[in-house]
Amino acid sequence: MTRYLLDRWRFAVLGLLCCLSVSSVQAQAAPATDPSSLSQRLEPLFEILSARRSQFSVTVEGQLPIDGKVQSIQLRLTRHDDQSFDLEATHPEYAVSIRRRPDATAFALPKHGVVYIGSGTVDADDHLVPKAIVARLVGSGCSIAPYLAVLSSGDAKSTLSLLSNFVEIKRLDNAWTIGGDVRIDPMANDPNGLQVTSGDIQAAVRVGAPTAMLPIDAWPEMRVEAIDRKQLELHLARGARRAVEVLMPSAELTSPTEHPHRVEHGELRYVDGQRLVLLSGTPEQIGRAHGQLLREESQRCIDSVLYAFGTVQTVLTGRWFRDDLEKAYARLKPHIPADHLTETRALAQSLGQDPETLEALNVFPELFHCSGFAVFDSATTDGKLYHGRVLDYMTTIGLQDCATTFIVSVNGKIPFANVGYAAFTGSVSGMNDRAISLGEMGGRGEGQWDGVPMATLMRRALEECSTLPEVEQLWSESPRTCEYYYVFADGKTNEAVGVAATPESIQFIRPGEGHPLLGEGIPDALLLSAGGRLETLRSRVQQNHGQIDAEKAMWLMSRPVAMSSNLHNVLFVPANGLLYVANADHKHPAAERPYVRFDLKDLLKRAASDSKTVAER
Structure with missing residues (x-):
């Protein structure tokens, strides 16, 4: 059971990275005009990655096999501003919610009816401030670290053009494959929705407008426990960083x-x-x-x-x-x-x-x-x-x-x-x-x-x-x-x-x-x-x-x-x-x-x- 949860936790971290990352670089948008093109479909995500969209909501619904059994998880991330976000991760057996505001952070476990809330200052290096979080959560021990600068500083069209020099990007009717093992399908009637498949892993990704920002202490029928905010954010930040390293280790760890x-x-x-x-x-x-x-x-x-x-x-x-x-x-x-x-x-x-x-x-x-x-x-x-x-x-x-x-x-x-x-x-x-x-x-x-x-x-x-x-x-x-x-x-x-x-x-x-x-x-x-x-x-x-x-x-x-x-x-x-x-x-x-x-x-x-x-x- 712990192993199942570890894999779900690492999947949730990947969703957090994809959705929450922002860069201080303000790139000029150059979206493709053809709505059927891959770059046009990916542009909403690149607007997030390149800090051209400061407020957004991203939903990821995924299925992945763990020990021969298909496991499901849903992620929803809403970014309100440079200091505030809401993240919800749900599964039939487990659920986690993180609510961050400028002066407080909440870590809720709905299945257990408890929420840990900390207020005050955070650690100078390890914290959950949304702005530039990728630099803190993805280090040299992670294999995707070298590519993040490219992803966060450009638009979809130029980045895909660069990527095509290294992997094959192929059009298949109304879908695309990248590198032969990743398939991207547009969702019907949703211009900001994509279905991503890689082997036995499937994920539906949707980008939309942010939901309403709730108060930090609005947790009906849940027991509130006070916790040191510095410890809470350091704990989650370092845990996420390490989970990403283990999930996608770079040569620094493998060799x-x-x-x-x-x-x-x-x-x-x-x-x-x-x-x-x-x-x-x-x-x-x-x-x-x-x-x-x-x-x-x-x-x-x-x-x-x-x-x-x-x-x-x-x-x-x-x-x-x-x-x-x-x-x-x-x-x-x-x-x-x-x-x-x-x-x-x-x-x-x-x-x-x-x-x-x-x-x-x-x-x-x-x-x-x-x-x-x-x-x-x-x-x-x-x-x-x-x-x-x-x-x-x-x-x-x-x-x-x-x-x-x-x-x-x-x-x-x-x-x-x-x-x-x-x-x-x-x-x-x-x-x-x-x-x-x-x-x-x-x-x-x-x-x-x-x-x-x-x-x-x-x-x-x-x-x-x-x-x-x-x-x-x-x-x-x-x-x-x-x-x-x-x-x-x-x-x-x-x-x-x-x-x-x-x-x-x-x-x-x-x-x-x-x-x-x-x-x-x-x-x-x-x-x-x-x-x-x-x-x-x-x-x-x-x-x-x-x-x-x-x-x-x-x-x-x-x-x-x-x-x-x-x-x-x-x-x-x-x-x-x-x-x-x-x-x-x-x-x-x-x-x-x-x-x-x-x-x-x-x-x-x-x-x-x-x-x-x-x-x-």
């Missing part, structure tokens, strides 16, 4: 430029296209270096989680997402070690963010869902333990743009590898240099947050535990949150354990043991997943028992064991200190992407040698 560099206590490297960050020192030094090395990636992660996903969750629940996150964090904070808090605050300061933003962000892994396995001894070709970890969550919000493998050496603690994301200090997938590896799978019980955050507990195990019994003891003695399942492994002893944990209870499942949720036990194997994914994983392990090596272990995690939302896959070979990492991109889940090999022992040796060389200088 990012590699820029390895060093700072004090940290280094950014690239290995076969993947980011690798080495951090060492005190918690404060590590947090500061993290922010210096991954500034842009961290900001995109914040925008994805707090603003894009946050907007979706607000629409889904009717509750302001940031408030929910901060309430959760207030309950979790007493259980977070002081040195972790120090690192997070240093990271926030390095990024120029307030500490509360980074603290809230790091609660987000409480929502992850995944699969995992461990096979060893008779199940593998060489008897070594192979620990696979599948993270299935939220490729739709663009976390793949922030994917980073960290090698972390905190003074006085066990060094470890953490497969994660910029701006996250906790762990959901990791292995330390004592051959301990860990992966988790989310369950139910969201809201049970009077305990140690899952990602904090995972990191504590990596930097504190040298044996499997020590990991089990940490989980048994710590107050826990929600419902989680885990696979823990020790490459020194070829041991693994599955864990089913809730705040009230904890159960350890040994390899070969049967379980009501996992089926009959398989010798020297421990499998953790659900539904059809578990059935496929069990079948693959049984059919290949005794023949599993690193390559086949990676294959075990391929689709459909990994879901379409598969964000990263990791294969740990803890006895050798090796991990193989695959990250999703904007077109493929991680399971369909190449794995990159990292040698934890070698990386730690090189990092220590580099640090010694720097110190001697």
